[in-house]
Amino acid sequence: xxxxxxxxxxxxxxxxxxxxxxxxxxxxxxxxxxxxxxxxxxxxxxxxxxxxxxxxxxxxxxxxxxxxxxxxxxxxxxxxxxxxxxxxxxxxxxxxxxxxxxxxxxxxxxxxxxxxxxxxxxxxxxxxxxxxxxxxxxxxxxxxxxxxxxxxxxxxxxxxxxxxxxxxxxxxxxxxxxxxxxxxxxxxxxxxxxxxxxxxxxxxxxxxxxxxxxxxxxxxxxxxxxxxxxxxxxxxxxxxxxxxxxxxxxxxxxxxxxxxxxxxxxxxxxxxxxxxxxxxxxxxxxxxxxxxxxxxxxxxxxxxxxxxxxxxxxxxxxxxxxxxxxxxxxxxxxxxxxxxxxxxxxxxxxxxxxxxxxxxxxxxxxxxxxxxxxxxxxxxxxxxxxxxxxxxxxxxxxxxxxxxxxxxxxxxxxxxxxxxxxxxxxxxxxxxxxxxxxxxxxxxxxxxxxxxxxxxxxxxxxxxxxxxxxxxxxxxxxxxxxxxxxxxxxxxxxxxxxxxxxxxxxxxxxxxxxxxxxxxxxxxxxxxxxxxxxxxxxxxxxxxxxxxxxxxxxxxxxxxxxxxxxxxxxxxxxxxxxxxxxxxxxxxxxxxxxxxxxxxxxxxxxxxxxxxxxxxxxxxxxx
Numbered sequence: 001x002x003x004x005x006x007x008x009x010x011x012x013x014x015x016x017x018x019x020x021x022x023x024x025x026x027x028x029x030x031x032x033x034x035x036x037x038x039x040x041x042x043x044x045x046x047x048x049x050x051x052x053x054x055x056x057x058x059x060x061x062x063x064x065x066x067x068x069x070x071x072x073x074x075x076x077x078x079x080x081x082x083x084x085x086x087x088x089x090x091x092x093x094x095x096x097x098x099x100x101x102x103x104x105x106x107x108x109x110x111x112x113x114x115x116x117x118x119x120x121x122x123x124x125x126x127x128x129x130x131x132x133x134x135x136x137x138x139x140x141x142x143x144x145x146x147x148x149x150x151x152x153x154x155x156x157x158x159x160x161x162x163x164x165x166x167x168x169x170x171x172x173x174x175x176x177x178x179x180x181x182x183x184x185x186x187x188x189x190x191x192x193x194x195x196x197x198x199x200x201x202x203x204x205x206x207x208x209x210x211x212x213x214x215x216x217x218x219x220x221x222x223x224x225x226x227x228x229x230x231x232x233x234x235x236x237x238x239x240x241x242x243x244x245x246x247x248x249x250x251x252x253x254x255x256x257x258x259x260x261x262x263x264x265x266x267x268x269x270x271x272x273x274x275x276x277x278x279x280x281x282x283x284x285x286x287x288x289x290x291x292x293x294x295x296x297x298x299x300x301x302x303x304x305x306x307x308x309x310x311x312x313x314x315x316x317x318x319x320x321x322x323x324x325x326x327x328x329x330x331x332x333x334x335x336x337x338x339x340x341x342x343x344x345x346x347x348x349x350x351x352x353x354x355x356x357x358x359x360x361x362x363x364x365x366x367x368x369x370x371x372x373x374x375x376x377x378x379x380x381x382x383x384x385x386x387x388x389x390x391x392x393x394x395x396x397x398x399x400x401x402x403x404x405x406x407x408x409x410x411x412x413x414x415x416x417x418x419x420x421x422x423x424x425x426x427x428x429x430x431x432x433x434x435x436x437x438x439x440x441x442x443x444x445x446x447x448x449x450x451x452x453x454x455x456x457x458x459x460x461x462x463x464x465x466x467x468x469x470x471x472x473x474x475x476x477x478x479x480x481x482x483x484x485x486x487x488x489x490x491x492x493x494x495x496x497x498x499x500x501x502x503x504x505x506x507x508x509x510x511x512x513x514x515x516x517x518x519x520x521x522x523x524x525x526x527x528x529x530x531x532x533x534x535x536x537x538x539x540x541x542x543x544x545x546x547x548x549x550x551x552x553x554x555x556x557x558x559x560x561x562x563x564x565x566x567x568x569x570x571x572x573x574x575x576x577x578x579x580x581x582x583x584x585x586x587x588x589x590x591x592x593x594x595x596x597x598x599x600x601x602x603x604x605x606x607x608x609x610x611x612x613x614x615x616x617x618x619x620x621x622x623x
Contacts, residue, residue, distance in 0.1 A: 028353075030360040031161065038122050045122075050115045054170060057108040062177040064101045065334065069185060071097060072330045077323030112170055120162040127154055127359075130366045135440035139369055152242035153362040160355035164348055171341060179338035183209055186331040189324060208328060211310050212335040219299045223346050226295050230288040230350035237281040238354050244274040289347060296344070307332035372442070379445040381436055386449040388533065389416040391437070391566070396446035397590070398432050403443075406432055408590035410446070412582060416533065419557075419565040421574055424584030428591040430568045433584070434458070434538040437566070457532035459540040463523040465511045471504040474526055483529050491525040494555065496548070516543040524552050528559055535560070537567040546573055553577040 038044055071093055078086035131137050131150060140150070187209050251258065251267050258267050307329045315325045337344075372380065381396065391414040398407035406429035414420050424430050435441040436448060438458050450456065465473040471480045474488050489501035497518060514522065520543050527535065535556065541549040550573060556565065557577060567574060575581060584591040 028356070030364070031165070031356050034123065034126075034360075035165075038119055041122065043122065045118055047115065047118055047122075050111055050118065054108065054111045054115065055173065057104055057111060058170070058173050058177060060104045061101070061108060061174065062181055064097060064104060065178065066181050066185070068097055068101075069182070069327060069330050069334070073323040073327035075323070076326040077321055080322040108170075112166055116163050116166045119166070120159055123158055123162060124154060127158065127363060127366075130363065130370070135435075135438070136366055136369060138435075138440050139442065140365065148239075149242035149246050150362060152238075152245065153358050156242075157238070157355040157359040157362075160352060161359050164352035164355070168345065168349070168352065171345065175338040175341045178334050182331045182334040182338070186212065186328065186335055189320075189328055189331065208307065208311060208332055209335065211307075212332050215303070215306060216336055219295075222295055222299075223292065227288065227292045227346045227350065230285065230292065230347065231353050233281065233285040233288050234350045235354035235357060237278070237285050238358060240274075240277040240281040244271070244278050247271050247274045292346065303333070303336055307336070380442040381444045382447045383436075383439045384447070384449055385452050388451045388455055390414065390449070391451060391534070391564070392447075392449040393593070394447040394449070396433075396436065396444065396448060398429055398436055398441065398444040400432075400443070405444070405590040407444075407584065408587070408592060410593040412593055412595075414564065414566060416451075416564050417562055418580070419578040420567070421578040421581045422566065422568045422584065422593075423570055423581060424591060425586055428584035428586055430584055431538055434460075434536060434568050437536060451534050455533040457527060457530055457535055459523050459527065459535065459537045461520075461539040461542050462516065463519050463526075465514075465519060465522070467509070469505050469507050470500060470510060473510050474504075474522060475529060476526065478530070487529065488525075491528040492522075494528060494559075495521040495525045495552065497521055497525065517545075517548070520544060521548070521552065524555065527556070531560060532563060534564045535566070537565070537569070539569055540567070541569070541574075542571065546571075549573065550576075 039047060071090060074086070075090040075094070077083075078090055131140075131154070137150070187205075247270065251271065258264060308325070311320070311325055311328045311332075315322070320328070381398070386392070393410050393412045396407065396410040397405060398410070399405050406427075410433070422430055422433065432441055436444070437450065439450075439453075464476070466476055469480065471485070471488055474491065475483050485504055488504055492498075492501045500522075510522075511519065520540060523540065541552055544552065549571065553574070554577070556563075565578065567578060580595070583594050585594050
């Protein structure tokens with residue numbers, strides 16, 4: 001067999017850290033494709049109307065600023081001429097402009113936030129669909145792919161990517177309109193600059209425009225040179241923060257195990273090491289920000305007086321009035337601010353590019369895994385739905401995520417209604433075979449034909465209990481309205497959880513409130529509600545004592561006599577509840593699936609006394 005490829009075997013530039021040139025180009029191109037997909041998607045909502053409204057509000061903002069510039073001239077001319085009537089009128093004009101500016105600013109911000117929320121919702125749904133699809137969330141973890149901390153990437157990186165993108169587009173739109181409007185104003189009111197040297201007279205038309213352009217180009221060039229390292233430093237900081245947050249979450253969720261083994265000191269060392277990575281990344285970012293702050297603070301300080309100095313010769317010569325000088329200064333400020341947008345936004349651009357890179361990288365890793373599973377040329381395990389009355393393994397070879405073969409040439413057929421026990425030593429791949437049946441494990445080769453998915457139910461060693469009420473956990477993955485309360489209470493009583501029926505609608509962290517043994521019995525109660533035709537158990541009774549294990553297994557035989565049962569387990573006594581046994585036998589190149597001699601069937605040793613069956617027999621319903 002050719003060695004199974006996994007996402008861990010892919011080229012690093014596809015799923016790992018990207019070269020600096022790729023860091024700039026690939027994520028930006030991918031993000032633009034996502035943007036176009038959102039704007040053309042049928043479920044985009046009113047996104048286009050919101051964008052149109054934002055453009056109109058930006059036009060209104062520019063119009064108000066143009067009128068304020070004219071007001072600036074008239075106001076200072078009134079002061080220079082000591083014209084109180086004109087001064088009083090200009091105060092009225094200013095109040096009207098202030099109200100208009102306030103209204104435009106408020107609705108511009110609100111519209112922008114609506115766009116950000118709509119875009120984030122759409123993008124989050126798309127990435128959740130690709131991540132929580134056919135076990136991809138599990139496969140990414142097992143493959144060791146570079147898309148670490150998916151919770152951080154989905155919750156935080158999408159938010160930063162979308163929010164800052166809308167901010168930047170809005171800022172660029174405003175700056176472009178401001179620049180177009182005020183360049184004309186500045187060109188008109190500044191007039192030409194006459195130079196005389198070496199007996200040659202020369203003039204520079206619209207010289208204040210050229211002064212603003214030169215000033216902005218110098219500032220932008222220096223900002224790019226000084227601030228370039230901030231992109232990589234921001235990416236490293238976000239990754240380090242996510243790792244530290246994951247470490248804290250893991251320590252919180254594993255608090256009991258850490259406390260029992262007195263592992264607090266070692267846990268602290270690990271968390272301090274993770275925080276050391278955060279500290280190092282933040283310090284590198286701080287140094288870059290410090291260097292950039294030297295430049296930007298000096299740049300903005302000089303911009304306060306630069307236009308007045310440049311225009312002062314015209315004022316002192318009497319070519320312009322005080323109002324004209326103030327109007328030139330205000331227009332120069334608008335032009336210079338528009339041209340200097342990159343200088344002001346560079347730290348946030350660095351943060352945005354880091355977030356976009358992480359979000360796009362995560363999406364690409366999921367897509368590559370999808371492509372790997374779907375590529376017929378790759379030696380992956382093919383899982384197809386077939387006859388509802390049989391489960392077939394055809395030459396299954398199972399590999400670990402690193403390509404090492406763990407099971408070779410497994411061929412078997414299980415018929416509906418059979419009860420098959422799969423046993424084997426630790427490390428022979430029993431649980432991995434369980435995941436193969438569930439379609440979670442694509443690495444390897446061969447074909448498995450399963451019954452329709454809706455007829456199957458899987459019971460892992462640790463059942464999954466979602467957040468919410470006890471009834472939601474019991475009915476999962478169906479909704480709580482699918483089964484009535486009385487049936488739920490009877491199912492809980494049937495498995496011996498007699499203290500829980502009255503708490504069906506209590507909201508708790510049931511994965512913490514219940515012991516592992518109680519959680520496993522809850523999974524059996526879930527089985528009674530769903531009544532699947534095919535049941536797959538992976539050490540589903542490992543936390544139960546032998547008495548309760550026998551009682552639960554006998555209950556399955558009594559309640560679901562026609563259902564097929566495929567169990568993985570090694571505890572004694574399980575053979576009595578199965579009609580045949582398959583064994584994974586260690587061998588060179590991977591374990592082999594064999595069929596040992598069938599032992600005589602034994603009767604179960606115990607039943608839980610006093611527990612009757614209050615459940616009526618019901619037809620099976622899809623899981």
